Amino acid sequence: MSGRVIVITSGKGGVGKTTTNANIGTALARAGKKVVMIDTDLGLRNLDLLLGLENRIVYTIVDVVEERCKLKQALVKDKKNPNLCLLAAAQTRDKTAVTEEQLKDICEKLKKDFDFILVDCPAGIEQGFQNAVAGASEAIVVTTPEMSAVRDADRIIGLLEAKEEIKSYKLLLNRVRPNLIKSNDMMSVDDVVEILSAELIGIIPEDTGIITSTNKGEPIVNDEKSLAGKAYNNVARRIIGEDVPFLNLEEPQGVMAKIKKFFSGLTGKEK
């Protein structure tokens, strides 16, 4: 087996890198792929929380690098899906604890046993980013339709293009708010794609369900009814190579409007 190493990055913090990582990883595993996620955000680890695995971590990536344990010992299996593993970041160390070479080496070893290695990149463009990108050959750039996030994504794209090892990168547009786009208050998907001139791999709508799913440590792709979950599932299918059309994000608005109409109709009758 020779797995694909995909780094999930953004430049700006708080745009949803880790959420994206947890959800794409879970969706790929649900599709029957063997997936390992590497949290490279040393000192600020969070991927374990989103997956609900924080109490199961015994060894971290730093323990692997410093040879306190074998690589396989440090892989934490997901509660639900045996196809899914996590290699957690150390919370007590900083970005210098692991080097680019060491990360490359870990990725190479994991490629033999997994279909997908998802690398969760820290925010910023410093050493943490360089480390995370080192072992990857593909990248997903997460951004939101906000100016600062788009600007940072552009910077990241520039850096990725300069890296020979990165063969392709795709754009994932997160926290899209169709009603704001409709009223011309927010940049549209097309605007962002045109400005960054990058290929799109997913459009994720803003969804309050993300907050509850994070609180529960349960990725939203497990929720069949969630629109964001559906969108993340579609991203995973596109990664596998399926041709999936982008969701029509205006539909749920229509449903809401219908429900409102329905209720307003009822109250109208009561009067």
Place this chain on the structure above:
Amino acid sequence: MILANLYNKVIGFFRQTETQETESAKETACNRLRVVLMQDRTNLTPELMERMRKEMVELLSKYVEMDKDALELNLEQDGDQVALMLSIPVIRAKDEEEIKAALEEEETKEEIKDEDESLEDEKDIDEDIEEDIEEMPEENSDPIEENEEEDEKESSKEQLKDKKDRE
């Protein structure tokens, strides 16, 4: 002809401010982003752009009388390429005498500086602008849009590459 131009310019000015007022938050964001990304991608700081603009004004005012404050020099995205767009509102073309005088003045300056190779290029620009003035239709309220020479495009592209290489 001059009056018509002036009229068009005034009308154009008001039209511009009107559209600016109704610009949506989304358009503002897109436009601001485009400008800032051009700067990010090319290393051309606002100071350098301003300097370039000033030098353009100095150079071109030898040949045409223009609205110096309205001259716009912007980097724009044209597909994958970055283009340098120069928009010059021409008030009137200078007559031969004036151009000659300006050039002579320039020549004496250049003799001091000991460099005269750029003169040929300037003449080319001069011809281009004069052609544009003649072709400009009456109802055209837009200032002359001049796509800068290819080599300038090239140089900004090169800068882009340089930047990426360094990174």
